[in-house]
Amino acid sequence: MAEAALRLEGISHVFHRGTPGEVRALDGVDLSLEAGSFTVVLGTNGSGKSSLLNAVAGSLALTSGRVFLDADDVTDWSEQRRARRISRVFQNPFTGTAADLSVAENLALAAGRAGRRGLRRTLGRERRAAVREQVARLGLGLEDRLDTPIGLLSGGQRQALTLLMATMVKPSLLLLDEHTAALDPRSAEQVIRLTQAAVSRGALTTLMVTHSLGQAVALGDRVLVMHRGRVVHDLGDVRRRRISEADLLQLFDRLRWADRLDSSAAEMLRRAYI
Amino acid sequence: MNLVIGAVTIGFILALLGLGVFLSYRVYHLVDLTADGSFGIGVAVAAALLVHGAPPLVATGAAVAAGALAGAITGFLHTRFQVNPLLAGVLTSTALYSVSLFVMGSGSLSLASSRTLVTQAQRLAAAVGLPETVTLLGTDVQSSSLATLVLMALLAAGFALALARFLGTDLGTAMRAAGNNPQMARAVAIDVEGMVVLGLGVSNGLIGLSGALIAQYQGFANITMGVGAIVTGLANLMVGETLFGKRSIGRWITGAVLGAVVFRLLVAAAIRAGLNADALKLVTAVFVLAVLIVPQWGARLRAPRSAGARAHG
Numbered sequence: 026m027a028e029a030a031l032r033l034e035g036i037s038h039v040f041h042r043g044t045p046g047e048v049r050a051l052d053g054v055d056l057s058l059e060a061g062s063f064t065v066v067l068g069t070n071g072s073g074k075s076s077l078l079n080a081v082a083g084s085l086a087l088t089s090g091r092v093f094l095d096a097d098d099v100t101d102w103s104e105q106r107r108a109r110r111i112s113r114v115f116q117n118p119f120t121g122t123a124a125d126l127s128v129a130e131n132l133a134l135a136a137g138r139a140g141r142r143g144l145r146r147t148l149g150r151e152r153r154a155a156v157r158e159q160v161a162r163l164g165l166g167l168e169d170r171l172d173t174p175i176g177l178l179s180g181g182q183r184q185a186l187t188l189l190m191a192t193m194v195k196p197s198l199l200l201l202d203e204h205t206a207a208l209d210p211r212s213a214e215q216v217i218r219l220t221q222a223a224v225s226r227g228a229l230t231t232l233m234v235t236h237s238l239g240q241a242v243a244l245g246d247r248v249l250v251m252h253r254g255r256v257v258h259d260l261g262d263v264r265r266r267r268i269s270e271a272d273l274l275q276l277f278d279r280l281r282w283a284d285r286l287d288s289s290a291a292e293m294l295r296r297a298y299i
Numbered sequence: 300m301n302l303v304i305g306a307v308t309i310g311f312i313l314a315l316l317g318l319g320v321f322l323s324y325r326v327y328h329l330v331d332l333t334a335d336g337s338f339g340i341g342v343a344v345a346a347a348l349l350v351h352g353a354p355p356l357v358a359t360g361a362a363v364a365a366g367a368l369a370g371a372i373t374g375f376l377h378t379r380f381q382v383n384p385l386l387a388g389v390l391t392s393t394a395l396y397s398v399s400l401f402v403m404g405s406g407s408l409s410l411a412s413s414r415t416l417v418t419q420a421q422r423l424a425a426a427v428g429l430p431e432t433v434t435l436l437g438t439d440v441q442s443s444s445l446a447t448l449v450l451m452a453l454l455a456a457g458f459a460l461a462l463a464r465f466l467g468t469d470l471g472t473a474m475r476a477a478g479n480n481p482q483m484a485r486a487v488a489i490d491v492e493g494m495v496v497l498g499l500g501v502s503n504g505l506i507g508l509s510g511a512l513i514a515q516y517q518g519f520a521n522i523t524m525g526v527g528a529i530v531t532g533l534a535n536l537m538v539g540e541t542l543f544g545k546r547s548i549g550r551w552i553t554g555a556v557l558g559a560v561v562f563r564l565l566v567a568a569a570i571r572a573g574l575n576a577d578a579l580k581l582v583t584a585v586f587v588l589a590v591l592i593v594p595q596w597g598a599r600l601r602a603p604r605s606a607g608a609r610a611h612g
Contacts (some may be wrong), residue, residue, distance in 0.1 A: 084485075108488035121486060123479040130472050131483075138488040143468040190487065 028096045030230035031058040031198050036080055036090030037254075051077040052254035053090070055143070058198070063224060063231045065245035067238070067273065069280065073254040074234045083107040095197050109139050112191035112295050113191065114184070114204040121187035124176025128167060128186065132156045132177050135190030159193055160186070163219065181212025185219055192223040199224065201233035205240070238270040248273065252280050301439035304448055306567035310560030311451035312512045313535060317555040318462055319505035320398045320532030323370075325551065326466075327478040327498055329384045332529055333373040336399075337366035337503035340526025343399035346520030349413040357513045359416060366507020367500040369395055374496035392525075399522055410546025415515035416595070420450040454512070454558050458505060463552045465501075474498050500513065527580045529584025534583050535559035537590040 033056040040048040050073045058064055068074040079085035081092060082106035091100045099107055112135075115121045122131050133147045133156060148156075153171070161168040163185055167178070175183060184204060191199060200297065205213035217240060224231050226246075235241055241248050242263060250258035250273075260268055260274055318340065323331035326555050341362040348358035369391055376387040400406070424446035432439045463469045477484040477494035506528065514520040539558025543550045570576055 082486075105485045105488050105490050108486055113486050115482075115486075120480070120482050123476040123483050125479045126472070126476060131476075133469075134472060134476055134484075134489070135487045137469055137473075142473045142489070144465070144468045146468060147467055147469050147472040 028060075029057040029093075030062075030095060031081065031232070032056070032093040032096075033081070034091045034093070036092065037088045038076055038080060038085055039088045039091040042088065048253045049073075050085075051080060051087075051090075052102070054254070056249070056256065058071055058230055060230050060233060061228045063244055064247045065241040065247060066232065066234045066249045066251060067236075067241055067277075068251035069277070070072065072251040074251045075202065076254070077251065078113075078232065078234050081198070082111060082113055083198055108195040111200060112138070112198075113200040114187050114191050114202065116203040116206050118184040118207060119176075122175045122183050125174055127172045127177050128160065129153060129171040130155050131186065132159065132178060132193070136193055138194055148254050156166040156264055159189060163189060166290065170256040179212070181208050181215060184208060184212070184216050188219055188223060192227060192229065195227050195229065197230065199229045199231045201231065201235075203234050204234060206236060208217070211228050217244070238273045241273060242270055243267060250276055250280070252269075300435060300440055301444065301566055303564065304440060304444050304570065306563040307372065307560055308487045308516065309513070311448070311455040312509055312516060313531060313563065314455040314523040314556040314559035315458055315494075315505050315509035315512070316528060316532045317535035317539065317559045318459060318552065319509070320529065320536055321552065321555045322462070322498060322502040322505070324533065324536065326475055326546075327495060329499075330388075330529065331370070331373065331499060331502065332385060332388030333370050333391045333395075333503050333526035334506050334529035334532055335497065335525045335527065336388075336395030337369040337506045337525075339392075339399045340365045340369055340395050340402070340515045341507030342520045342524045343402040343510075343522070345511035346408045346410060347402045347404070349410055349415055349515070350408055352413070353514070355414060355416040355419055356417035359508065359515075361505045362511035363508045366510070368412045369502030369507070370444075370499035370501070370503025371496050373503075375500035377499075378492035378495050392404040394523070395525075399525075403520060403522065406567070407519060410515065410518045410520065413475070415518075416450065416478050416512070417447050417515045417518075418548075420446045451512065451516070454508075455559075457509070459552050459556045462501075462505075463549055466548050526584065530580070530584050530587055533587050534590075535562050537587060538562045538565075541590070 032149065033054055035053045035055055036051055037049065037053050039049040040050055052073070054077060066074045066077060076085055080087055083099070083102060083106075086098065091098060093099065094107070094110060115123070123134070129148055133152055136152070136156070157168050157171060165182060165185060167182060167186070170178070175186065178186070188204070190263045204220075205216050208216060221244065223229070233244065245263050246261070248263050248268070249256050250257075257280070312399055320331075320334060323329050343356045344365045348361055351356065359455070365368040373387045373391045376382040376390065377384045382390070421443040424442055429442040429446070431442060433442050433445065434440070466475060473484070473489045474494045474497065476487070477491045480499070481491045484494070510525060513524065535558045536555050537558070538561050539554025539556070540551070542556030542558060542561065545551050566579065569582070574582065
């Protein structure tokens with residue numbers, strides 16, 4: 026069997042540990058992502074899906090459990106060290122780019138993610154041409170604005186460039202953190218199209234968090250549903266089995282029902298005993 | 300004329316201070332109070348070594364290293380222990396005051412009988428056969444002071460050019476990204492903490508150099524020379540930004556250098572016009588404050604008018 030691109034072993038993260046307000050954001054999650062697969066994580070607010078992404082990226086320290094990337098134990102690696110192999114597109118288009126740096130400089134920094142940064146000129150003629158070609162492929166006309174500070178571009182343009190930055194050097198794993206949630210519908214659609222193209226071109230292993238059930242069934246080979254820090258549904262072969270938005274909605278309704286039952290049961294017990 | 304030459308020379312020396320402050324204040328958005336301490340330790344290390352007969356280049360290099368180490372310590376306190384950057388700078392520069400005293404062995408040292416970069420430049424000028432005085436715009440000027448001016452201008456221009464080039468390399472661009480958006484920097488595998496330590500090291504190395512040169516220019520070292528260095532650096536930078544803008548790194552750095560020179564000329568003119576030299580730091584602080592707040596007043600004055608125009612239009 027081929028080694029999984031990403032393997033999580035019982036990862037947990039507890040906020041406010043040891044206090045009455047203790048929250049188990051991640052509660053012993055086991056997960057294995059096959060190389061080249063596209064996995065979508067769904068869940069209600071506070072279900073732990075963002076924590077899952079942060080734990081993989083290294084920006085959230087684990088209370089327990091281990092993280093393996095291409096069979097290497099990366100649990101103790103810092104976020105920036107993992108970023109040599111894991112790339113990420115954030116929800117906020119302003120997060121993934123350095124506003125005061127030019128379009129070309131941002132891209133050149135991303136192109137150097139796996140190597141050492143020395144005293145070579147960032148934008149020599151060769152690199153400039155390479156960056157220009159990559160940007161031209163987006164089809165947004167940004168290749169003529171390479172020297173513009175990236176902060177002057179629109180959110181959609183910045184997110185398209187962040188996506189390019191995340192995929193121009195093939196990562197072991199691509200993390201998409203609700204990366205179209207802050208965009209207007211047209212830009213969101215455009216970014217999704219670019220995502221699909223980049224993922225299939227590079228056969229990238231992808232883990233995407235989203236609120237959009239439509240995106241989940243359109244893009245995912247596999248859909249995970251999280252609830253209270255656990256993976257409660259793991260649906261494989263999404264497209265072959267023709268799982269629909271309606272099916273997913275039903276799953277969510279059932280989760281919500283279970284929740285309501287829990288709280289009313291708790292209320293009943295409280296009234297009976299206190 | 301001699302007054303002008305003196306002012307321009309000091310301007311070029313303090314331009315290095317301006318470059319250091321540019322790096323911490325504009326690239327990292329930190330007000331790095333280490334500056335006072337690293338300027339002072341630059342003065343102290345260079346003077347102590349020169350008094351003991353060290354070669355001027357070695358003494359100056361050691362001053363740069365001492366400043367760089369001070370900056371790296373501040374960066375380390377800030378990134379590793381999450382000490383507030385202002386406090387980290389104050390702690391380092393307060394500690395450096397004592398260190399400078401130990402290094403100098405007393406509160407002040409005279410370099411009158413020591414070999415320095417300045418005496419070497421002047422000897423070089425004499426060796427190539429420059430007459431004792433030359434006539435410039437109708438006044439007699441010591442060629443030795445011209446030699447000093449040329450030396451300092453070359454140093455300032457050289458380091459400015461090097462810094463501008465450096466900020467365009469992979470490492471320099473990574474530093475700018477780390478200062479501009481740490482989250483983005485981490486996401487493209489830049490060691491943000493390391494970049495802060497390195498950046499403050501380079502910044503304070505330049506400031507240490509500035510201190511070493513001022514001591515050699517004036518021919519003496521005093522423990523209080525570093526006081527207010529950060530404010531002087533900010534003033535240089537602000538004059539430069541007003542004159543040259545912030546549109547590119549090149550313009551910005553040119554501004555940091557020439558801003559220092561212009562500011563020194565203004566100071567010289569003010570003193571000539573009767574300003575008490577003791578009031579210099581007060582005036583500098585007020586100047587920096589004014590540059591910071593006047594644009595806000597300007598915006599406030601304009602805002603109601605445009606709102607009114609809209610109401611009537």
